[in-house]
Amino acid sequence: MRLHPSSLHRSLREPVLGSIGFLNEVMSRYPEAVSFAPGAPHPDTLGDADIQRHLDRFADHLVRGGRTPEQARRLLVEYGPSRGIINDLVGAALRRDYGIDADPRAVVVTVGAQEAMLLVLRALFGTAEEALAVANPCFVGIVGAARLLGVEVVPVDESEYGIDLDGLEDTCATARAEGRPVRALYVAPDFSNPGGARLSLRCRHRLLDLAHREDFLIIEDNAYGFTATSGSELPPLKALDTRRRVIHIGTFAKIAFPGARVGYVIADQEVASSASGGVSGFLADELAALKSVVTVNTSPLCQAVIGGMLLEHGSSVLELSRRKSALYQRNLTCLVDALDRHIDADLLPDVHWNRPRGGFFVRMRLPVPADVALLETSAETYGVLWTPMEQFYLDGTGDHQLRLSCSYLDPGQIEEGVRRLALFLEREVGTVPSPRGRSAVPELPPGRR
Numbered sequence: 264m265r266l267h268p269s270s271l272h273r274s275l276r277e278p279v280l281g282s283i284g285f286l287n288e289v290m291s292r293y294p295e296a297v298s299f300a301p302g303a304p305h306p307d308t309l310g311d312a313d314i315q316r317h318l319d320r321f322a323d324h325l326v327r328g329g330r331t332p333e334q335a336r337r338l339l340v341e342y343g344p345s346r347g348i349i350n351d352l353v354g355a356a357l358r359r360d361y362g363i364d365a366d367p368r369a370v371v372v373t374v375g376a377q378e379a380m381l382l383v384l385r386a387l388f389g390t391a392e393e394a395l396a397v398a399n400p401c402f403v404g405i406v407g408a409a410r411l412l413g414v415e416v417v418p419v420d421e422s423e424y425g426i427d428l429d430g431l432e433d434t435c436a437t438a439r440a441e442g443r444p445v446r447a448l449y450v451a452p453d454f455s456n457p458g459g460a461r462l463s464l465r466c467r468h469r470l471l472d473l474a475h476r477e478d479f480l481i482i483e484d485n486a487y488g489f490t491a492t493s494g495s496e497l498p499p500l501k502a503l504d505t506r507r508r509v510i511h512i513g514t515f516a517k518i519a520f521p522g523a524r525v526g527y528v529i530a531d532q533e534v535a536s537s538a539s540g541g542v543s544g545f546l547a548d549e550l551a552a553l554k555s556v557v558t559v560n561t562s563p564l565c566q567a568v569i570g571g572m573l574l575e576h577g578s579s580v581l582e583l584s585r586r587k588s589a590l591y592q593r594n595l596t597c598l599v600d601a602l603d604r605h606i607d608a609d610l611l612p613d614v615h616w617n618r619p620r621g622g623f624f625v626r627m628r629l630p631v632p633a634d635v636a637l638l639e640t641s642a643e644t645y646g647v648l649w650t651p652m653e654q655f656y657l658d659g660t661g662d663h664q665l666r667l668s669c670s671y672l673d674p675g676q677i678e679e680g681v682r683r684l685a686l687f688l689e690r691e692v693g694t695v696p697s698p699r700g701r702s703a704v705p706e707l708p709p710g711r712r
Contacts, residue, residue: 395448397449
């Protein structure tokens with residue numbers, strides 16, 4: 264039997280679903296190229312993943328908590344509860360490190376942050392009459408999940424200072440007038456992927472007030488907050504949330520290791536009982552029920568490894584991520600400094616990039632479309648890869664931008680990659696007249712000016 268694409272779900276034809284596969288395919292064809300494409304953790308950060316040691320540490324923790332050795336062993340090899348087995352450790356770490364008062368009953372341990380996003384969207388969007396607002400540009404994972412579930416996505420522009428709050432307020436008013444109000448906003452307040460933006464403390468408070476006034480929930484993605492330099496840390500939105508408007512999503516992929524596929528969601532919003540009108544529990548209970556028919560549970564063995572790593576680092580996320588944070592800060596500094604040194608402002612006056620203070624990514628604007636054809640030239644002729652930004656935009660305004668990721672490379676590779684990138688830009692972009700007056704090319708802060 265041959266199936267026609269039209270007989271399958273329409274989300275399967277969404278370009279966003281093929282974006283990661285496309286980059287992997289390009290990288291496989293040019294293995295000698297320096298690749299600024301993957302936002303994956305650096306290989307050197309994975310060496311401390313002594314699986315057996317971490318398993319033993321967590322098993323000992325269970326025994327100290329009152330279980331017999333046999334009960335501890337069985338907990339790790341059976342299915343386990345859908346909400347997780349390290350909820351108390353996650354809650355304690357977030358309380359200690361970030362000031363998030365996370366009741367373990369409000370924590371669900373998920374198969375990475377991606378499952379958390381899918382579960383939250385499925386739980387929140389019961390009808391097609393509500394919309395999800397996202398920053399523009401936006402992480403493809405949340406957009407892809409929304410497409411799979413048939414959730415309408417509305418973009419709100421993002422600057423170097425984070426999501427445009429005035430624009431968000433206008434979007435809420437417009438959506439409400441059209442009969443499709445904003446139900447939730449997805450936002451990464453610290454060094455977003457791909458934009459690298461960060462919300463100030465004042466803007467965080469203003470966003471929370473706006474969520475209360477406009478009656479929407481905030482889905483907070485905290486994947487990159489750990490990369491902030493010492494002394495520049497800001498509290499997550501959830502730590503400032505006095506009205507339970509924030510659903511907080513995190514992952515151990517970058518602070519521990521991605522192969523564990525362990526994330527978490529804090530959903531302490533109260534859910535009313537349909538029978539009595541009282542409170543039946545937390546939104547987390549509903550997410551756990553959904554999870555029971557999606558992945559059943561997150562692997563207890565994988566949770567145990569993460570639990571052991573947390574225990575080994577004083578039950579602290581920040582201590583677990585400290586060495587990795589320093590590595591990514593070093594790499595980001597190397598990348599921006601290399602761009603400053605190698606890209607000639609006189610030869611390339613219309614090439615600009617932002618200067619984020621954390622995260623994995625730098626965003627660059629070109630005077631020409633940063634499309635697949637240009638990427639092929641860059642890879643084949645100059646041996647350097649990057650990510651076209653168009654896939655991250657919902658309104659088609661990102662076609663002149665590219666993303667550079669520094670997370671997976673060493674300083675020497677970053678230096679050589681930028682040297683190749685500069686040569687590519689000088690020969691392939693510097694000779695093209697700048698399209699003056701093109702409103703479709705969004706402005707970026709001139710990182711080298």
